[in-house]
Amino acid sequence: MIPRIDLAALEARDPDALATMAVAAREIGFATIYNTSITPVRMELVLAIYRAFFKLPEDLKASSNMAVTGSNRGWGAPGSEQVDPQANPDYKQVFDSGVSLAEGDPRLEQTFYARNIWPQQQAGFAEVIRAYYTDACAVAMQVLGGVAAAIDTPDDAFDGAFEVPMALLRGNYYPSRPAWAGAKDFGIATHTDYGCLTLLATDGSPGLEVRKRGGGWIPVSAPPGEFVINFGEMMELWSDGAVRATPHRVVGGAAERISAPLFFNPAHDTNVAPVGSGEVVLAGEHLARRYNETYLHLKIGS
Numbered sequence: 001m002i003p004r005i006d007l008a009a010l011e012a013r014d015p016d017a018l019a020t021m022a023v024a025a026r027e028i029g030f031a032t033i034y035n036t037s038i039t040p041v042r043m044e045l046v047l048a049i050y051r052a053f054f055k056l057p058e059d060l061k062a063s064s065n066m067a068v069t070g071s072n073r074g075w076g077a078p079g080s081e082q083v084d085p086q087a088n089p090d091y092k093q094v095f096d097s098g099v100s101l102a103e104g105d106p107r108l109e110q111t112f113y114a115r116n117i118w119p120q121q122q123a124g125f126a127e128v129i130r131a132y133y134t135d136a137c138a139v140a141m142q143v144l145g146g147v148a149a150a151i152d153t154p155d156d157a158f159d160g161a162f163e164v165p166m167a168l169l170r171g172n173y174y175p176s177r178p179a180w181a182g183a184k185d186f187g188i189a190t191h192t193d194y195g196c197l198t199l200l201a202t203d204g205s206p207g208l209e210v211r212k213r214g215g216g217w218i219p220v221s222a223p224p225g226e227f228v229i230n231f232g233e234m235m236e237l238w239s240d241g242a243v244r245a246t247p248h249r250v251v252g253g254a255a256e257r258i259s260a261p262l263f264f265n266p267a268h269d270t271n272v273a274p275v276g277s278g279e280v281v282l283a284g285e286h287l288a289r290r291y292n293e294t295y296l297h298l299k300i301g302s
């Protein structure tokens, strides 16, 4: 079973909510959350704006293709990412955006803080997505505070690390599973997320599956207005294995599907090596390695 957590109760440090979060973090790596500041209507609007973008003709989407700009901002075409080296590149399409820094900020030259690329064809796209990014980051921060409290780490343990997060907001579009798809083809192949916390909104269609520790898969879904959360590799490292990063995938079925994960990652220079280990692993270095391994346009030698 995937735990379901009332975020307002977690915020109030309700003992039951904390105990449920502790199980989610230490054992399962996944939960769903509800009762957040983001309403279902708001979430439907965000998902609808992504859906409208993905329905544009390919040549219009290509004007924001990230393979052309070389940053991880804008449209990622089908086959642009291979999250599992044993599988074929994913058949999903994506649209990536990040923090909007002021012009002149030197961090704009770094991949993770690169300038956003907005589709010009859709009125309101940038405004809606930028506002959602800000509010989703605030929800992610609330969740992390709750996680810290649940696993007996000081509540403010993560505060300083997320002031200018390398957060990535993505729209995922899974068309119906292509007729040509074989055993090595997935909407998104089996992977763990790279960062700390993923706050995932979906249109409510099934598709996401979480790997069980003993083998097999558990389907997870959440309607707009509720979220799936899961922990990533950096959190597992940082907590020295106390928090789990659990593999998951989307095989894809007849119905198309839209999802919107916020990959919530700390600032570039955050040391995410196990606390007290004396080692140094910069968050930005971990992320760079994982992007280079999985985005086809960033792969060394490709």
Ligand SMILES: O=C(O)CCC(=O)C(=O)O
Binding pocket: 170, 172, 188, 193, 200, 202, 207, 208, 248, 249, 250, 258, 259, 260, 261
């Ligand atoms: O679409 C989903 O439900 C999951 C997507 C996912 O795992 C990812 O984008 O990392």
Ligand SMILES: [Fe+2]
Binding pocket: 191, 192, 193, 248
């Ligand atoms: Fe994922």
